[in-house]
Amino acid sequence: MLNPLIDEIFELILTKQVWQVHTLAAQLSHQGAIATLDQSPERDLFKRNFLIMNALYQLQAQLKPQNLIISTLHIELLEKEIKHLLVTSNNLRDYYLDWNNYDTSEQQVEELLNSFWRRFKVTPxxxxxxxxxxxxxxxxxxxxxxxxxxxxxxxxxxxxxxxxxxxxxxxxxxxxxxxxxxxxxxxxxx
CATH class of the missing domain: 1.10.287.110 (DnaJ domain)
Structure with a gap:
């Protein structure tokens, strides 16, 4: 399925060198390109992020993959192809390109969020x-x-x-x- 946000996101990443998923989400909401997707705030956040990441990975496949860097904290469209670019995990790309993952339950979303924070919170x-x-x-x-x-x-x-x-x-x-x-x-x- 072709994600309707691809064109909107492509136009945005042409206007600014580096984006983050949350800044893209805020700009898309401001432009009216993405509305509330679920009554549950956690599922709404998950669905927004899913649609954005899905659109980014579809866009990456349409461009030369080396030209679009995708991570939640760094999204960048490069002018020149970089041969030795750190490649994003295929598992992550495959997850976001699978539309069956879009309608995740509230419990699964909570587990994903908790897992995310545990992984990225390193305690001295x-x-x-x-x-x-x-x-x-x-x-x-x-x-x-x-x-x-x-x-x-x-x-x-x-x-x-x-x-x-x-x-x-x-x-x-x-x-x-x-x-x-x-x-x-x-x-x-x-």
């Missing part, structure tokens, strides 16, 4: 948790043992609002400690 060694410390933090933060990233983020926001130094009873040291704990717990979220 000094932030690593022992099992004992992990269990203590779960109790202290009043989280279930199998907490999700979404539940952790909600709890983090509650604690941050209570302890932020700009608040009446806030404390900078306590806020920093909670922020560190949050970073430690994020690596364990599902």
């Amino acid at each position: 060694k000094q932030h690593a948790l022992t099992n004992k410390k992990y269990n203590e933090l779960i109790l202290k933060w009043d989280l279930p043992e199998d907490f999700t990233l979404k539940a952790l983020q909600k709890r983090w926001r509650q604690l941050a609002l209570q302890n932020h130094p700009d608040k009446l009873n806030g404390c900078a040291e306590k806020f920093k400690k909670i922020k560190l704990q949050y970073e430690q717990l994020k690596t364990a979220a599902r």
Whole structure:
């Protein structure tokens, strides 16, 4: 199936040297080329990104593949072909070119997002948790043992609002400690 966003995206990448998926999405929305695709915010985001990545990979196939660099954080149309260009994973390209993946369930979208954040969030060694410390933090933060990233983020926001130094009873040291704990717990979220 030919993606209707191909022409819109091609025109955009001709106007600016480097794009990112989220900046393309924002510009396409601003131009009215892409509307709300799902009532669920997570599925809407997934579907927007899917359509954009699908269009980019279709466009790449229409051009010389070496002329279009595609990654979520760097999309660039090159003037000259580069012979030794780092090639994007075939698995990723195949995933986005398979239209069966467009209508992914909300649970699958949440799993994909959590997986994405776990892969790209590298925790420095000094932030690593022992099992004992992990269990203590779960109790202290009043989280279930199998907490999700979404539940952790909600709890983090509650604690941050209570302890932020700009608040009446806030404390900078306590806020920093909670922020560190949050970073430690994020690596364990599902």
